[in-house]
Amino acid sequence: MTTEATPRASILFVDDEPNVTDALRRALRAKPLDLLSATSAEEALRILNGRAVDVVVSDEQMPGMAGSAFLGLVRRRYPRTIRIILSGHASLEAAVRAINEGEVYRFFLKPCNPTDLKVTIRQALAHKALEEKRRRLLRKYQRQATVISRLEKVSPGITRLETDVDGAIIVGETDADGTIQDLLADIETAMRV
Numbered sequence: 001m002t003t004e005a006t007p008r009a010s011i012l013f014v015d016d017e018p019n020v021t022d023a024l025r026r027a028l029r030a031k032p033l034d035l036l037s038a039t040s041a042e043e044a045l046r047i048l049n050g051r052a053v054d055v056v057v058s059d060e061q062m063p064g065m066a067g068s069a070f071l072g073l074v075r076r077r078y079p080r081t082i083r084i085i086l087s088g089h090a091s092l093e094a095a096v097r098a099i100n101e102g103e104v105y106r107f108f109l110k111p112c113n114p115t116d117l118k119v120t121i122r123q124a125l126a127h128k129a130l131e132e133k134r135r136r137l138l139r140k141y142q143r144q145a146t147v148i149s150r151l152e153k154v155s156p157g158i159t160r161l162e163t164d165v166d167g168a169i170i171v172g173e174t175d176a177d178g179t180i181q182d183l184l185a186d187i188e189t190a191m192r193v
Contacts, residue, residue, distance in 0.1 A: 008034050009032075010034040010053045011057065013035070013038070013057050013058075014058040014062070015086070016039050020110075022037070024037075024114075027114035028114075033121075040064055040065075041058075041067075041069075044056065044070065048074065048078055054082065054125060056071065056084070057086060057117070058071055058083070058086065059085075060085055060086065060089070061088065061089065071083040071085060080131070082127065082128055083103065084104060084106045084120065085107050086108045087108070087109060105124050106120050106124070
C-alpha cells in the first residue's frame with residue numbers, strides 16, 4: 001500500500017530587516033513547515049510567482065512598498081494565501097489600511113510574542129484547510145445538482161423518490177433507451193467524487 005506524503009505548509013516572512021525574518025524562522029523551525037523569507041515586497045512577489053505559499057507574514061513599514069500595499073497585491077493575485085501583518089508602529093491608519101487593502105487575517109505589533117505567532121499561523125493553516133474543504137464540497141454539490149437537474153428533465157418527478165420497505169428506490173417506469181440508468185450511474189459517480 002502506498003501513501004502520499006502530505007505537502008508541508010509554506011510560510012513566507014517579509015521584512016526589510018533580515019534579523020527579524022531570521023528570528024521568526026527560528027521561532028517556527030521545530031514545526032513541519034517550509035519557511036521562506038524575503039527582505040522586500042518585490043523579492044516576496046518573485047517567490048510567490050514561483051511557488052504556492054500558504055501564509056505570508058509581512059512587516060508594514062518597508063522601503064519601496066508598505067506591507068499593507070504588498071498584502072493587497074497578494075490578496076488580488078493569490079487570494080487563497082492567508083495574510084498576516086507585523087507593525088512596529090501601532091497606528092489606526094496602518095491597521096485600517098491593512099484590513100481594507102490586504103484583508104489581513106491578523107495584525108501583530110512588534111515585537112510579537114513567538115507563541116502567539118505560532119498559534120495564529122496554526123489557526124490560519126486550519127482556516128485555509130477548512131476553506132479548501134468548503135470549496136471541494138461546493139464543487140461536489142454543484143456537480144450533483146447538475147446531474148439531478150438533468151435527471152429531472154429527462155424524467156419529471158423522478159427526484160420524488162419512492163422506496164420499498166428495505167429502503168431501495170422504486171423506479172416506476174421502464175427506461176427503454178437506458179437514459180435514466182445512465183443518469184443514475186452519473187449520480188452514483190458524482191456522489192463518490
